[in-house]
Amino acid sequence: MSSAKTILVTGGAGYIGSVVVEQLVGEGARVVVFDNLSQGHRAAVHPDAVFVEGDLLDAEAIESAVAEYRPESVLHFAAHSLVGESMQVPLKYLGENVTAGLNLFQAMVNHDVRQLILSSTANLFGDPEEIPISESTKIAPGSAYGESKYILERMLAWLEQIHGLRYAALRYFNAAGATDERGEDHTPETHLIPLVLEVALGQRDQITVFGDDYPTEDGTCIRDYIHVSDLAQAHIRALDALAGGSRVYNLGNGNGFSVQDVIETAREVTGHPIPVVSGERRAGDPAILVADSQKIRAELDWKPQFPQLRDIMQTAWNWHQSHPNGYAE
Numbered sequence: 001m002s003s004a005k006t007i008l009v010t011g012g013a014g015y016i017g018s019v020v021v022e023q024l025v026g027e028g029a030r031v032v033v034f035d036n037l038s039q040g041h042r043a044a045v046h047p048d049a050v051f052v053e054g055d056l057l058d059a060e061a062i063e064s065a066v067a068e069y070r071p072e073s074v075l076h077f078a079a080h081s082l083v084g085e086s087m088q089v090p091l092k093y094l095g096e097n098v099t100a101g102l103n104l105f106q107a108m109v110n111h112d113v114r115q116l117i118l119s120s121t122a123n124l125f126g127d128p129e130e131i132p133i134s135e136s137t138k139i140a141p142g143s144a145y146g147e148s149k150y151i152l153e154r155m156l157a158w159l160e161q162i163h164g165l166r167y168a169a170l171r172y173f174n175a176a177g178a179t180d181e182r183g184e185d186h187t188p189e190t191h192l193i194p195l196v197l198e199v200a201l202g203q204r205d206q207i208t209v210f211g212d213d214y215p216t217e218d219g220t221c222i223r224d225y226i227h228v229s230d231l232a233q234a235h236i237r238a239l240d241a242l243a244g245g246s247r248v249y250n251l252g253n254g255n256g257f258s259v260q261d262v263i264e265t266a267r268e269v270t271g272h273p274i275p276v277v278s279g280e281r282r283a284g285d286p287a288i289l290v291a292d293s294q295k296i297r298a299e300l301d302w303k304p305q306f307p308q309l310r311d312i313m314q315t316a317w318n319w320h321q322s323h324p325n326g327y328a329e
């Protein structure tokens with residue numbers, strides 16, 4: 001990775017973005033984080049990164065940040081990202097995620113910034129026709145959130161054709177785990193793994209399983225959990241490869257685990273019994289999402305360092321134990 005170039009990271013105070021920033025700074029890059037702290041945390045931003053507090057919905061704010069810092073590339077993490085919420089308030093996603101991207105892309109076009117990595121999602125595939133899901137699997141977004149990400153992917157394809165922008169769309173499956181200093185801390189928390197660990201910490205009484213009548217072996221949804229550091233490494237490789245042209249990759253571990261498996265693994269890792277109650281299905285949740293990530297493995301020589309769910313959850317548990325109140329002082 002070339003060290004002198006500036007990289008702008010939207011959403012760099014959030015869960016995944018902050019870990020990517022940590023790795024980029026470690027590689028010697030000059031990093032500028034742009035985040036409105038709606039979900040992110042100032043303390044999650046690596047101290048060697050420049051921090052700009054701003055909202056992508058404010059076109060002037062992102063325009064002036066791009067004008068001031070003149071990044072060579074942009075990593076775009078900032079978004080609303082909850083599948084379930086997007087099925088309650090679809091316009092928050094179809095409106096704000098798309099407008100935020102639009103304002104960012106416009107600022108990039110205005111200042112001739114020609115490289116971008118987009119955080120896309122496995123939710124692009126809805127209830128997929130095939131498992132594992134490859135880049136050639138039919139796209140049929142499973143929620144308003146997934147649709148908002150697909151609109152951004154399509155916008156980028158046009159900007160490539162018309163303005164020569166080079167982009168990588170990384171369709172993450174379920175991010176999980178932590179580094180020593182950075183982990184998952186959302187308010188409210190809605191993600192399965194941190195919620196289960198909050199039960200183990202005694203901060204919640206139980207975990208509700210959203211649906212136990214799916215067409216899977218134990219009836220609960222299956223997901224592909226990928227360690228956040230492995231995701232970060234994929235961004236660094238994709239950034240280095242962008243000079244060779246735009247690309248789209250599905251990014252997961254390639255192994256599926258049910259909600260029940262996650263709870264059982266949490267019991268093993270934490271030693272806590274983790275009481276469970278059955279709940280209704282959550283709208284927008286596909287039964288099974290497992291990635292075929294052969295393409296990024298072959299083209300970028302990327303390989304997950306955390307293939308086992310147990311190891312991923314151990315890193316999350318370490319972080320939750322050392323940060324029982326998340327990033328709060």
Ligand SMILES: NC(=O)c1ccc[n+]([C@@H]2O[C@H](COP(=O)([O-])OP(=O)(O)OC[C@H]3O[C@@H](n4cnc5c(N)ncnc54)[C@H](O)[C@@H]3O)[C@@H](O)[C@H]2O)c1
Nearest residue numbers: 011014015016036037038039040055056078079081119175
């Ligand atoms: N967590 C996952 O499993 C997962 C999976 C697939 C895709 N993604 C995508 O990856 C990205 C990061 O996810 P995350 O889990 O780290 O989410 P996150 O909520 O922790 O991080 C998002 C960050 O963006 C910031 N932000 C949101 N709207 C903004 C705006 N209008 N202007 C400026 N900053 C804004 C938030 O404050 C936050 O720091 C998202 O785009 C999400 O859709 C996440």
Ligand SMILES: O=c1ccn([C@@H]2O[C@H](COP(=O)(O)OP(=O)(O)O[C@H]3O[C@H](CO)[C@@H](O)[C@H](O)[C@H]3O)[C@@H](O)[C@H]2O)c(=O)[nH]1
Nearest residue numbers: 081083121122123173174190191192208209210221259285
């Ligand atoms: O209290 C809970 C929370 C979650 N789940 C289930 O656990 C699984 C994982 O849910 P969650 O951790 O909320 O993640 P997802 O909804 O799968 O979404 C994540 O993973 C997607 C990619 O697969 C990303 O696009 C999203 O941004 C990211 O939030 C799903 O089957 C949920 O129904 C429960 O049963 N109980």
